[in-house]
Amino acid sequence: MGKLRIGIAGLGTVGCGTLALIERNRALIEQRTGQTLEVVAVCARDRARTRPVDLAGMRWFDDPKALAADPGVDVVCELIGGSEGPALETVREALRLGKPVVTANKAMLAHHGAELARLAEQAGVQLAWEAAVAGGIPIVKSLREGLAANRIRRVNGILNGTSNYILTSMRETGRDFETVLAEAQALGYAEADPSFDVDGIDAAHKLALLASLAFGGRPRFDAIHVEGIRHVAAIDIAFAEELGYRIKLLGTARMTPEGLEQRLHPCMVAKDAPIAQVNGVFNGVVVEGEDVDAVLHEGRGAGAGPTASAVVADLVDIARGTRVPTLGVPAERLADHPIAPMAAHEGSYYIRLMVVDRSGVMADISAVLRDHDVSIEALIQRSRNPGQAVPIVLTSHETTEARMTAALARIAELEVVLEQPRMIRIERL
Missing domain, CATH: 3.30.360.10 (Dihydrodipicolinate Reductase; domain 2)
Structure with a gap:
């Protein structure tokens, strides 16, 4: 039976959860992969901190890049977090050395994902990130x-x-x-x-x-x-x-x-x-x-157990030799799609207005909406004493974001409107 030697950079909730899960389900993982997953090295900022896992026998690094460079580490788990700094440097170092990486770092991938995917493919290793999105959901x-x-x-x-x-x-x-x-x-x-x-x-x-x-x-x-x-x-x-x-x-x-x-x-x-x-x-x-x-x-979507489950699932894939493109297609084929402007979005809207309760208010609001080609689908209007503040709630038929925001800007200028209009988009699913 082979052995996959793991280095974990970051011993927070997810790092400790990953250690605990590997130990608890060791026999099950061996049965499913034909390999032993063994954490041989760890890295964290505070050695003295009490942690709910046994770190005896593991090599300790103060520098996560040094952990990535350890020849006794086969795969690096980056669980530090942050889009830049030590997390990014550690992943780059591991990939440069031809070591697969497992990460839970959504911020880093959102900003540097294409670069890191290219580095992983050039090195012929896996960059796995199931834990970066929605915790335990695969x-x-x-x-x-x-x-x-x-x-x-x-x-x-x-x-x-x-x-x-x-x-x-x-x-x-x-x-x-x-x-x-x-x-x-x-x-x-x-x-x-x-x-x-x-x-x-x-x-x-x-x-x-x-x-x-x-x-x-x-x-x-x-x-x-x-x-x-x-x-x-x-x-x-x-x-x-x-x-x-x-x-x-x-x-x-x-x-x-x-x-x-x-x-x-x-x-x-x-x-x-x-x-x-x-x-x-x-x-x-x-x-x-x-x-x-x-x-x-x-x-x-978060927590020690669900996120550790996703981290270890990626380690299992690496132990099995599974290879897939980091972002679903080879990095060289990642497209630069045109970005749809938010002003072009089409949909329905919920609008809440706080207005002075007096005659003609709704007529003024309706006129503005009409002028901006926005039609009302539903309306809730409750009166109190004349001259008091009262909410008016309406939903619109489908229109564009540009029309709706322009209409609301004009409505906000009406003397009877007491505060900034509140808008929430309606999503048809």
Whole structure:
């Protein structure tokens, strides 16, 4: 029986989880691969920190590049994180030396994926990254291998468990964003600085990679329209329920006549859509292919167990000798797709306005919408005492982003409109 000698750079939640999983399922892995997976070297910033795994007998490195260069290491697991710095340098070093790499680093791949894929192919080794997107959900293998015979029409995904937990809890309890965010931080679902999660950056990194796999282009994080969930209010979630929708932070990639559309923002989806049932910290990805129609993948998108499961799955592939292009097609064939401008997006919209309750308000708003070729599909208008602030909620028929944003800019200038209009796109799934 052969042996695959592993070096793990990064001993945080995922690194320790990977060590624990390899040890716990050693016999099962040997049965399935015909090889022993043995962690022989580790690297982390703090040697003195107490960790929930036994590191006895493993070589310790302070420099992850030195770990990658260790001749006793066959494969490098990069679990440091970050798009630049030690993580990127370590992966480049391992690939330069002809060693396969397993990584969970979506930020690094979203910014440098095409370069690293080219280095891996030049070295004739595998760069595996199942753990970088949606934790324990095998969405990378599904897109790259299981659905390889399909022309992909669209990918939609709930790709961040923190944001999904916050939106789910707001809907279930009626509480506001700040209150639920504080609870998520207390429970460990959100970081002390939650910006990457609630502002959509984490999910957008993952969307860039899914779009690359689905459409054969190089990852283009800079081409994604990104909005987070800070502006979603409890009142919007309540109105969404009344209208038959739920609000999800959704990433979407699809090919349009204008080019590749990539957008990550809050969406209203019909309550009976399968992805509307993905709640709490769970992730969900719907892939639409010409021959399979829609396939839903759902599961835990983060945490020691799910992410370690994906890391070890990649190690199993390497132990078996599995070789596939890093991004689904050879690096030299990765396309530079034209990028569809967000202004060209076509869809329906939810709009909430806070206005002074007086006669003629709705007529003024309707006139602006008419002038910008936006038609109303549904309207909720509740009056209180004359002169008081009151919400007006409407949904539109399909129109373009350019028309809607121009109409809202004009509506915001009306004297009776008391605050910036709130807009949430409606996604038909």
